Amino acid sequence: MQARVPSPEAPLRVAVVDDNDLFRRTLVRLLARQPCLEVVAQAASGAELDALLASEPEVVLLDLEVGEESGFVLLERCHAVSPQLGVILLTGHDPSALQILAREKGAQACWSKSDLRVLLATLARQGAASAPALD
Numbered sequence: 001m002q003a004r005v006p007s008p009e010a011p012l013r014v015a016v017v018d019d020n021d022l023f024r025r026t027l028v029r030l031l032a033r034q035p036c037l038e039v040v041a042q043a044a045s046g047a048e049l050d051a052l053l054a055s056e057p058e059v060v061l062l063d064l065e066v067g068e069e070s071g072f073v074l075l076e077r078c079h080a081v082s083p084q085l086g087v088i089l090l091t092g093h094d095p096s097a098l099q100i101l102a103r104e105k106g107a108q109a110c111w112s113k114s115d116l117r118v119l120l121a122t123l124a125r126q127g128a129a130s131a132p133a134l135d
Helices: 022-034 046-056 071-081 096-104 114-128
Strands: 012-017 037-043 060-061 088-090 109-112
Touching: 012 022, 012 046, 012 114, 022 037, 022 114, 037 046, 037 114, 046 071, 060 071, 071 088, 088 096, 088 114, 096 109, 109 114
Parallel strands: 012 037, 012 060, 060 088, 088 109
Antiparallel strands: none
């Protein structure tokens, strides 16, 4: 993925995939508060992934467990359609044990859902390619 610093004039195009409706809606609302980020699509399942990718996001915030589907499998599907797409995995568990595997599979990082505000601020300031893994 090419690094691009977003701005209010050219916001980073973000898509969200999470099966938890309340969490997904909350995340979309948090994204909407960031003038440098634009939500272009959201999905509640892997079945909705192709339609989501048709919206041409620059980065996908992808739940590690989307119902019965593995986020790693969905990550592979994302990259099959768009190899340069930035994907950041989100988990409700401690992401530190998943960082290496996430990067090996092609994700930018794996972040804890409890650290969303930090992640969104980083995306808005620096873009997806520079979104660091949390230590």
